[in-house]
């Protein structure tokens with residue numbers, strides 16, 4: 219059985235045909251037997267941080283954080299400063315490996331390594347390309363580490379986007395990365411908006427993730443986050459906002475009016491205790507990301523659905539599929555491949571073969587129930603990106619997983635040692651944590 223589209227759900231029986239990296243018409247190219255399996259479009263993670271891939275279990279000896287800003291100061295803004303080129307590469311390889319093995323074929327990454335900025339996006343791009351992962355990369359521009367690093371972050375985005383324009387790498391594209399309103403001065407935010415315009419792409423920025431972002435915008439700029447972005451010329455159809463938990467009604471309407479995308483990261487929101495995004499009140503393009511908690515979109519979509527259902531019994535069982543389709547549409551626009559995220563003839567052949575012995579009928583009407591209540595990454599058997607098998611029989615085809623993990627392990631130990639010498643970040647938002 220083939221799921222050719224997630225939203226609306228369309229199913230076809232028969233086999234898939236692949237030619238020139240794309241889904242082909244029947245009897246053209248190479249056949250994929252779909253008789254006893256379920257073939258679905260590859261998942262897209264609309265917001266992640268590969269640089270956190272080696273952070274799992276890292277030691278923590280400071281006072282426990284009491285709020286979101288302290289989590290940044292004491293955990294993530296220490297980790298990012300401890301990263302060097304080797305640990306950036308190892309993180310990307312480890313994160314990319316796990317993405318493919320869980321059926322995620324495209325990662326929209328938001329990268330920070332303030333002591334290894336120049337060329338960091340090349341390092342990530344090359345690591346992901348070596349595995350065969352499709353990606354959209356950016357560097358997290360911010361003023362929190364001083365003007366020199368703000369300029370270097372912006373320059374890294376521009377350099378990467380220039381490379382993308384020049385080389386058109388088959389599996390990689392770019393956005394202009396920016397951290398969040400509360401760590402960006404007016405000059406840097408304006409420069410990010412200019413860079414996005416110049417490279418005909420969007421800004422990828424955390425927006426209203428925690429109340430501190432809104433309080434800072436009000437205290438320093440006399441306006442809320444989204445209005446600030448609008449004034450800076452930084453909000454349009456190509457903008458990717460991460461989280462949006464504390465957007466008010468008028469901000470949600472402004473985001474919807476320009477058709478910007480919001481990446482919802484339910485597990486991260488719960489983990490950081492920042493509140494539940496009012497996803498049922500956001501219209502328009504609501505995609506799903508993981509914010510760095512792996513890239514298993516089965517798990518993320520399930521968690522997001524159950525967290526929503528806890529408050530809203532009206533959320534339909536097809537809600538996770540609609541969100542994942544929105545993540546795919548984001549990638550489709552960025553790659554200028556309107557059919558990406560479907561398995562229609564002509565679409566890039568990014569697909570996942572699920573070994574799922576369905577105990578109940580799988581139909582267009584029932585598929586959402588199978589997805590939400592049963593399907594998981596343990597069913598992922600084979601993964602294809604752009605017509606090439608990158609996972610076969612649950613193994614990466616291009617690299618040895620044990621070798622890759624062993625190399626990452628070495629880098630994780632070195633990274634954790636360096637982390638010991640990095641203190642809490644002194645940056646404080648205005649308006650209170």
Ligand SMILES: [Zn+2]
Pocket residue numbers: 265266267328424460509
């Ligand atoms: Zn994030």
